Amino acid sequence: MILAKTGNEALAYAMKQINPDVVAAYPITPSTEIVQLFSNYVADGEVDTEFVPVESEHSAMTACIGAAACGRRVMTATASQGLALMHEMLFIAAGLRLPIVMAVASRSLSSPLNIHGDHSDSVASRDSGWLQFFCETVQEGYDALIMAVKIAERAYLPAIVAIDGFILSHCQERIETLEDGAVREFLGQPRPNYNLLDWRNPILVGPATLQDYYFEFKRSEIEGMNRVLPVIEEVQQEFGQKFGRYYPVLEEYRCEDAEAVLVVMGSACGTCRVAVDQLRAQGKKVGLAKLRVFRPLVHAILKKSLARFRRIGVMDRVDAVNSYGGPLFTEITSVLYDLPERPAVFSYVYGLGGREFTPEDARMVYEQVLSGKKDELVTYVGVR
Numbered sequence: 001m002i003l004a005k006t007g008n009e010a011l012a013y014a015m016k017q018i019n020p021d022v023v024a025a026y027p028i029t030p031s032t033e034i035v036q037l038f039s040n041y042v043a044d045g046e047v048d049t050e051f052v053p054v055e056s057e058h059s060a061m062t063a064c065i066g067a068a069a070c071g072r073r074v075m076t077a078t079a080s081q082g083l084a085l086m087h088e089m090l091f092i093a094a095g096l097r098l099p100i101v102m103a104v105a106s107r108s109l110s111s112p113l114n115i116h117g118d119h120s121d122s123v124a125s126r127d128s129g130w131l132q133f134f135c136e137t138v139q140e141g142y143d144a145l146i147m148a149v150k151i152a153e154r155a156y157l158p159a160i161v162a163i164d165g166f167i168l169s170h171c172q173e174r175i176e177t178l179e180d181g182a183v184r185e186f187l188g189q190p191r192p193n194y195n196l197l198d199w200r201n202p203i204l205v206g207p208a209t210l211q212d213y214y215f216e217f218k219r220s221e222i223e224g225m226n227r228v229l230p231v232i233e234e235v236q237q238e239f240g241q242k243f244g245r246y247y248p249v250l251e252e253y254r255c256e257d258a259e260a261v262l263v264v265m266g267s268a269c270g271t272c273r274v275a276v277d278q279l280r281a282q283g284k285k286v287g288l289a290k291l292r293v294f295r296p297l298v299h300a301i302l303k304k305s306l307a308r309f310r311r312i313g314v315m316d317r318v319d320a321v322n323s324y325g326g327p328l329f330t331e332i333t334s335v336l337y338d339l340p341e342r343p344a345v346f347s348y349v350y351g352l353g354g355r356e357f358t359p360e361d362a363r364m365v366y367e368q369v370l371s372g373k374k375d376e377l378v379t380y381v382g383v384r
Contacts, residue, residue, distance in 0.1 A: 119265070164317075
């Protein structure tokens with residue numbers, strides 16, 4: 001069915017179709033509508049979900065962890081300071097290998113207070129052990145949330161599906177939704193790694209492990225993330241075959257003979273596509289590499305794709321204060337470091353606090369990357 005929905009509405013609708021066992025949440029702008037709309041589905045009896053309104057985001061993730069440890073399918077949504085307040089519990093969810101799925105309407109972090117979109121919150125959680133998917137459109141967010149449930153439950157890892165705050169969360173698009181039954185058939189029943197309520201097979205969860213075993217636990221968790229990419233590919237292939245929409249982890253756009261390529265995550269990919277088309281019409285060989293999966297970092301795919309270009313611009317919608325370039329820039333340069341002939345890589349930070357990023361801005365970046373000239377390590381696009 002074709003519907004007009006904002007990003008928040010689409011994610012809430014996907015959650016209704018998924019019909020999770022438990023949703024625990026504390027609302028925060030710009031993700032408030034996701035749980036607000038979902039609570040209406042609960043109140044109207046359209047889902048079987050146990051909805052747990054709590055007093056903070058820390059408590060929301062704590063409740064999600066408890067429910068997931070009991071073998072339940074669990075979801076939540078948050079943004080910005082809310083995700084930051086969950087930070088302690090994010091590591092616990094990942095360390096316990098609990099497949100919680102969380103929708104994030106990405107937003108800046110205070111101070112100063114700003115409710116608009118950038119990737120400061122999501123990227124700040126990059127080392128917590130959660131899978132991270134960044135979406136370009138509302139349709140992609142809707143599809144990604146459904147796929148994330150299956151990926152998380154097969155890999156026993158929690159997952160974040162991020163849409164850009166206000167840019168996607170509050171903007172309406174035409175989307176093609178699936179039938180409720182098709183979504184539930186695609187997901188099947190959850191297959192929990194363990195269940196605290198299984199009294200016939202009692203287990204101990206959350207014990208103290210000091211110098212004797214902590215390192216081995218973390219190494220095991222790291223290995224789980226290292227091995228998740230085939231699971232992601234498998235689920236995305238299944239989704240594509242069943243519903244006709246396939247999303248590669250790294251998508252190239254008009255890169256076949258490109259002399260300058262931008263690596264981008266999130267809604268700015270659409271802006272860059274416009275700029276690519278405009279510059280191509282002028283005979284300039286530019287392309288776009290859209291990175292959809294930020295965690296796990298797809299090292300081999302990135303290296304294979306980007307190694308053939310001479311000049312690459314990396315776009316970060318977040319700044320790593322006083323680091324050697326934006327967070328994605330440092331990851332990309334690390335991936336390319338051991339190539340015998342390395343491309344020139346340029347770092348750009350844009351769109352902080354919801355600052356508009358236009359096709360004109362993207363064309364300026366492309367022109368600079370094409371020229372091969374840069375005056376400083378990081379170029380801040382659009383800052384006065």
